[in-house]
Amino acid sequence: AQSVAQPEDQVNVAEGNPLTVKCTYSVSGNPYLFWYVQYPNRGLQFLLKYITGDNLVKGSYGFEAEFNKSQTSFHLKKPSALVSDSALYFCAVRDGRFYFGTGTSLTVIP
């Protein structure tokens, strides 16, 4: 079965510092990987996806993610965090249905 794991429930980072939100995956076949963000009282919003091609994927709001096949990871990154990036982040893998991680709460400290 397909699955993703987000090992950190909470990540704190100072404004202006780089941020990383971790995700590892377990799939059979080619992985279709996604990152979503959820702000309070809102639905999940798509950030970026990896289907095939370049291992570094660029997405919305300055976020990017690096697909690493050998480490089965798809970590979300941003070079300089903003307070407005504070939200809940979900990693997901798709094989028809979507399998979501448990989410990582990101807090950017001013």
Add this chain to the structure above:
Amino acid sequence: DAGVIQSPRHEVTEMGQEVTLRCKPISGHNSLFWYRQTMMRGLELLIYFNNNVPIDDSGMPEDRFSAKMPNASFSTLKIQPSEPRDSAVYFCASSLGGVNPGELFFGEGSRLTVL
């Protein structure tokens, strides 16, 4: 496009009452998903449809829950009778399926409170 549209946004009801949540997916999307989100259990897939046909309903908690998709532009999730433990935010989401699967687009959710 208006995105995925859900109604009602908020519903407060009493235990034992019937609840119907509605969803209009994005035009042209052929996959539709219903999720439930709670603090305790996180994001749970209840059921998903492909081309209006239910593909996987293994996440539906029990017989009190039912979902339909009578056409490509409308789906309902019904709870009858409702119980306090059904209190949650229910999300509908749609996407393109097929060989190159697309991303999910979520609605803003229906927040259900069962007293």
